[in-house]
Amino acid sequence: MGSFGKKIEKFWDIFYYHDGYTKVVTGLYNTVYIAVVGLAIGIIIGTLIAIVEVIPKYKRLPRILNGFCRFYVGLFRGSPIVVQLLVAYYVILPLLGLNLPAINVCVLVFGFNSGAYVSEIMRGGILSVDVGQMEAGRALGLSYATTMMKIVVPQAVKNILPTLGNEFIALIKETSVVSFVGAADLYVAFSYIGSNSYEFMVPYLVMALIYIVLVMIIAFFVKMMERSLRKSDRRN
Amino acid sequence: MIDVINLKKNFGDLEVLKGITTSIKPGEKVAIIGPSGSGKSTFLRCLNCMEDPTSGQVIFQGVDIADMRVNINIHRRHMGMVFQQFNLFNNKTVIDNIMLAPVTIALHDLRTKKIKNFFIRIRNLFAKNKKELFEINTTKAQIKAEAKENAMRLLKRIGLEDKANNYPSTLSGGQKQRVAIIRALAMNPKVMLFDEPTSALDPEMVGEVLDLIKQLADEGMTMVIVTHEMGFAREVATRVIFMDEGRIVEENTPEELFTNPQNIRTREFLSKVL
Numbered sequence A: 001m002g003s004f005g006k007k008i009e010k011f012w013d014i015f016y017y018h019d020g021y022t023k024v025v026t027g028l029y030n031t032v033y034i035a036v037v038g039l040a041i042g043i044i045i046g047t048l049i050a051i052v053e054v055i056p057k058y059k060r061l062p063r064i065l066n067g068f069c070r071f072y073v074g075l076f077r078g079s080p081i082v083v084q085l086l087v088a089y090y091v092i093l094p095l096l097g098l099n100l101p102a103i104n105v106c107v108l109v110f111g112f113n114s115g116a117y118v119s120e121i122m123r124g125g126i127l128s129v130d131v132g133q134m135e136a137g138r139a140l141g142l143s144y145a146t147t148m149m150k151i152v153v154p155q156a157v158k159n160i161l162p163t164l165g166n167e168f169i170a171l172i173k174e175t176s177v178v179s180f181v182g183a184a185d186l187y188v189a190f191s192y193i194g195s196n197s198y199e200f201m202v203p204y205l206v207m208a209l210i211y212i213v214l215v216m217i218i219a220f221f222v223k224m225m226e227r228s229l230r231k232s233d234r235r236n
Numbered sequence B: 001m002i003d004v005i006n007l008k009k010n011f012g013d014l015e016v017l018k019g020i021t022t023s024i025k026p027g028e029k030v031a032i033i034g035p036s037g038s039g040k041s042t043f044l045r046c047l048n049c050m051e052d053p054t055s056g057q058v059i060f061q062g063v064d065i066a067d068m069r070v071n072i073n074i075h076r077r078h079m080g081m082v083f084q085q086f087n088l089f090n091n092k093t094v095i096d097n098i099m100l101a102p103v104t105i106a107l108h109d110l111r112t113k114k115i116k117n118f119f120i121r122i123r124n125l126f127a128k129n130k131k132e133l134f135e136i137n138t139t140k141a142q143i144k145a146e147a148k149e150n151a152m153r154l155l156k157r158i159g160l161e162d163k164a165n166n167y168p169s170t171l172s173g174g175q176k177q178r179v180a181i182i183r184a185l186a187m188n189p190k191v192m193l194f195d196e197p198t199s200a201l202d203p204e205m206v207g208e209v210l211d212l213i214k215q216l217a218d219e220g221m222t223m224v225i226v227t228h229e230m231g232f233a234r235e236v237a238t239r240v241i242f243m244d245e246g247r248i249v250e251e252n253t254p255e256e257l258f259t260n261p262q263n264i265r266t267r268e269f270l271s272k273v274l
Ligand SMILES: Nc1ncnc2c1ncn2[C@@H]1O[C@H](COP(=O)(O)OP(=O)(O)OP(=O)(O)O)[C@@H](O)[C@H]1O
Pocket: B011, B014, B016, B034, B035, B036, B037, B038, B039, B040, B041, B042, B043
């Protein structure tokens, strides 16, 4: 037990007196930032793909778009996110001659990746909305796009909210690989503390706790949001 | 008002409508009756192209709306439709259900006019013969206020003004259907299409919905109504169409058709339902 106390002391020394906490705060911020903005991008891309997939395919344009969307989804679901990150950062960016900060690359890759997964979730959500809702909108003279965006998608989102919450939690967890391209996340912060105190037990334990608490907080908010959205289902 | 000419509809290999020709005059109340699967709903849904006809014409106010090149949304604004399953927007309150289409469409038109005027102004800077601008005599706020006022007036009419801010899930079936009817009325349609508006209702709620439809009929609304309520058809309709196997078998005034059916299939059907 004595040695564990010593380990905590070492951890605290670096964490508190040698700037460790600013690294942890930055890491936490980056982790949440990548997940939040990534999910936002993912929801936009995913919704667009899902709509393309459910549009009636009489005409040529929807068919071409659909083919493209399938390719996109296959691409991003068919490879690990670490590989996508590495390819984006070390292959695509240099080829394009672009020089983006690692954190922005991560946001984009996580956004595109999540778009592929959200599209499947969203498609299920849209199909779960009664076709009568679309028919009622169209019968009033509203366009397909308007009815989709104002009536069907909001109900679809409500139906899939718990699943989207899980997608967000999955994203938070997956961000732990962003250090592969040099973005500073929680892992980077706690490795810094560990290597400066020559002691890794406490830092990684604390890191694990932070992830767990983070996920629990998000799960709580998802529940709250679900409840408030459900008010349109309740009798009053 | 609506002229249907040799209308046919296939679902894959199944020929559901086998050439229907009829016309609906302003002020008429047409009831469509017939056995299950005879194509009544499909016919009604072809009138506003909810189903695209396979061939034939549906001429509404002089335009063949079955032609895939016309912008159907513009014509549907003038045709109200009421569904068996009500289909109120679940994510909107009662008043928003009623206001959504009038507001969205008016705002869309306003935006279109503004954009057009913008280009006309630019053109007028260079061209000698000045083009006139579209007149804009309303604002976003005004459009919303008017739509709200109209919606509240309609809600009062059916005695549901206190439900304005409730969600549809809190209403009874009869209330839902009456809201669905005034939602269609809020667009000031020229004709109303009803597909078995009372079939999904508990018996005690059928009356309130039929009463509302009757009121509309008395006010002169042109309507086409698919129904299994023979008493109602007899009372309200000015003409009854009997359909079987995708064809109009017989059409006549309700007195004639119900008391003196000419066709054997009409007779058989009526003997079963009356
Ligand atoms: N979307 C569709 N796809 C394939 N077949 C369809 C479709 N809609 C209707 N049908 C078929 O077309 C035929 C006519 O259907 P329709 O709904 O018009 O009949 P109906 O006279 O309204 O019957 P009911 O009194 O039961 O409502 C039926 O055989 C039905 O199975």
